[in-house]
Amino acid sequence: MNNEHNFNSTDPILYLMNDPGTPNLKKYVPVEDSQSPSYIIKGYSGGGHALNSKAGRAAQTAVVIGETLKWVNKHAPHTLPNWASGKPLKVDPEAGQDLNAYYYRQGLKFFYRGSVYTSMSSDVVAHELGHAVFDSYRPKSWDVADLEMWSFHEAFADISAILTVLQNEEIIQTLLSRKYLNRTNFISRIGEQIGKEIYKITKGKDGRTPEHLRNAATVFHYVNPSTLPNRSQHNRLSAEPHSFGRIMLSAFYQIFYNLYEYHVLRGVNQDHAIMIARNLLSKYLLGAIAIVPLKTNFFAAFAQSMLTVSVKTDHHKIMSRTFKKWNIINKASIKQIDIKSMAHTKNELEEVKLCNCMEMGTLCHNPLYEVDIEIPTDNKKRAVMSAKLCLDLLHRTNAVGQGYTTPFEIKNNKLVRTYI
Ligand SMILES: [Zn+2]
Numbered sequence: 001m002n003n004e005h006n007f008n009s010t011d012p013i014l015y016l017m018n019d020p021g022t023p024n025l026k027k028y029v030p031v032e033d034s035q036s037p038s039y040i041i042k043g044y045s046g047g048g049h050a051l052n053s054k055a056g057r058a059a060q061t062a063v064v065i066g067e068t069l070k071w072v073n074k075h076a077p078h079t080l081p082n083w084a085s086g087k088p089l090k091v092d093p094e095a096g097q098d099l100n101a102y103y104y105r106q107g108l109k110f111f112y113r114g115s116v117y118t119s120m121s122s123d124v125v126a127h128e129l130g131h132a133v134f135d136s137y138r139p140k141s142w143d144v145a146d147l148e149m150w151s152f153h154e155a156f157a158d159i160s161a162i163l164t165v166l167q168n169e170e171i172i173q174t175l176l177s178r179k180y181l182n183r184t185n186f187i188s189r190i191g192e193q194i195g196k197e198i199y200k201i202t203k204g205k206d207g208r209t210p211e212h213l214r215n216a217a218t219v220f221h222y223v224n225p226s227t228l229p230n231r232s233q234h235n236r237l238s239a240e241p242h243s244f245g246r247i248m249l250s251a252f253y254q255i256f257y258n259l260y261e262y263h264v265l266r267g268v269n270q271d272h273a274i275m276i277a278r279n280l281l282s283k284y285l286l287g288a289i290a291i292v293p294l295k296t297n298f299f300a301a302f303a304q305s306m307l308t309v310s311v312k313t314d315h316h317k318i319m320s321r322t323f324k325k326w327n328i329i330n331k332a333s334i335k336q337i338d339i340k341s342m343a344h345t346k347n348e349l350e351e352v353k354l355c356n357c358m359e360m361g362t363l364c365h366n367p368l369y370e371v372d373i374e375i376p377t378d379n380k381k382r383a384v385m386s387a388k389l390c391l392d393l394l395h396r397t398n399a400v401g402q403g404y405t406t407p408f409e410i411k412n413n414k415l416v417r418t419y420i
Contacts, residue, residue: 009046015063016051017168019121021192021212026051027170035069037082037136039089039107054094057119061093061110064125068164072133075282077290084139089132093119099197103131104404104419105142116197123161123191123213130160131420137289143416144349145373145387147225147239148298153420154245158190158214159252159285166278172271181274182257188217207233216253220246222299222327226385230393239389248299251326256281258318284310284319294348296382303328350377351414354391357384366395372414391415 012028019025031047041062049056073079083089083105090107098111101118108128110119118124134156135142141149165171165187175187186192191213199210218235225239232238237246259277264270288305295301303323310316323329354369357380368391375383394400400408400415409418 009048011046011048013047013049013059013063014051014056015060015122016120017122017171018165018186019123019189019192020116021121021189021196022186025171025174025186027168029063032066035066035073037069037080037089039065039091041065041091041093043093051120057093057117060122061091061119061125064122064164065091065129067122067167068126068129068133068160071160071164071167071282072286075279076286080133080136082136083132084135084142093117099194099201101125101128102407102419103128103135105135108132109419113197116193118194121191121193122165124194126161126164127157127190130157133160134289138292138294140349141294143374143414144294145375145390145415146296146298146383147241147244147386147389147393148296149294150241150390150420151225151243151245152248152298152302154241155248155252156285156289158216158245158249159281161190162187162216162253162256163278163282163285166274172274175274176270181260182217182254184211184215184217188215188253190214190216207235209235214242214246214249216246216249218246219250219254221325222247225389230389230396240393247326247328248302251303251322251328252281252285254322254326255319258322259315262314262318280315284315293378295376295378296386297379299328347377349374352384352387354384354387358388366391368395368400368415371410374415 010031012030014026014028016023017025017027041058043054043058044062045055045058047059049059051060069080085105087106092107092109094117095109095111097113099113099116101108101110101124110117110124110128112118131153134153171187175181175185178185189212192211195208195213196210198213199208202208204210220237223237225244228237228239230239232243237243256277259280260273263273263276268276284306287309288302291308292302292305306319307316310319351372351374353372358369373387373391375387377383394408399406400410402409404418407417407419408415410416
């Protein structure tokens with residue numbers, strides 16, 4: 001008899017709310033209908049499975065995808081209309097051996113190594129879906145060669161994971177039972193298990209800790225990315241998207257904490273204050289995504305967009321103070337964005353070859369300088385500088401190849417993204 005028929009698919013699903021690195025944070029949830037837009041999870045057959053089984057992993061993935069989409073559709077000004085591809089998202093919870101996970105336009109792939117399945121981490125699943133959400137709202141940004149846009153993608157994916165995990169009431173209660181919401185905790189840590197696994201391989205030589213992949217409570221202030229190397233120790237900033245994105249991630253986390261503190265100081269219960277802070281940050285983030293212009297200095301543009309959607313509230317001041325402290329915006333750049341004139345304007349982006357934009361005498365030692373790339377049009381000098389950082393990073397890390405073997409490929413002499 002086939003074992004697959006021995007369960008009742010309507011039995012509840014046991015799911016890890018945070019990450020396999022915090023195994024006690026689990027609970028049973030009922031099997032629910034899929035959320036919208038549609039998705040297909042390979043191997044999913046409802047509940048009733050052991051957590052550490054193929055069907056159990058598919059069920060875990062299904063719960064987190066559903067929770068992340070509920071989070072988006074609850075707080076965004078408009079529900080997510082469709083995926084960037086226009087087709088149902090294909091989700092593979094066991095895509096092959098690797099210590100990785102990614103979003104490509106047709107779906108999400110989660111890989112495994114030994115007993116470490118990336119699809120078992122709510123952080124990792126919500127992070128990858130966060131990429132899909134951003135791409136769905138702003139599909140034109142997909143191929144743009146701009147380091148701050150790339151880095152923002154990572155920061156948004158990480159904060160999506162944090163805010164999705166915080167949808168669980170049990171998580172909030174546990175968080176409050178431990179002190180120091182504004183310091184490192186199991187919510188600020190992203191990808192506990194995969195972080196530990198990478199540490200086992202690197203032995204910490206690259207500056208990593210065994211506790212996480214990234215930590216939203218570790219503060220990094222903004223610096224011009226052209227002043228940074230494209231590789232550095234993990235505990236330092238570099239002009240690499242996962243590293244540089246930590247500036248925006250830590251600013252978001254600080255805003256979450258400040259919104260929480262603001263309400264506690266006004267007599268709101270701590271657990272309720274966490275929910276309010278979570279909901280406000282979600283609303284401003286998802287509101288800003290819809291309007292942010294695709295321009296250079298993307299972090300500043302996004303910060304300004306959040307200030308625009310929160311205008312005339314005390315929260316506006318809280319966010320403005322944080323973005324200023326993080327050097328993401330300065331006094332001169334704090335002006336309200338004229339939404340009508342700005343978002344989705346024509347000619348936000350243009351196609352260029354970097355070798356044609358460089359100053360005379362610059363050595364075009366990177367073959368990618370000869371390829372068509374997309375850059376923002378608002379500030380040519382800045383756009384070229386940022387694109388150069390991107391192309392140098394791609395060249396140095398051999399990240400441009402054929403099809404899904406690398407995150408980028410060249411099609412018709414144009415640089416296009418394959419996955420993120
Ligand atoms: Zn990512």
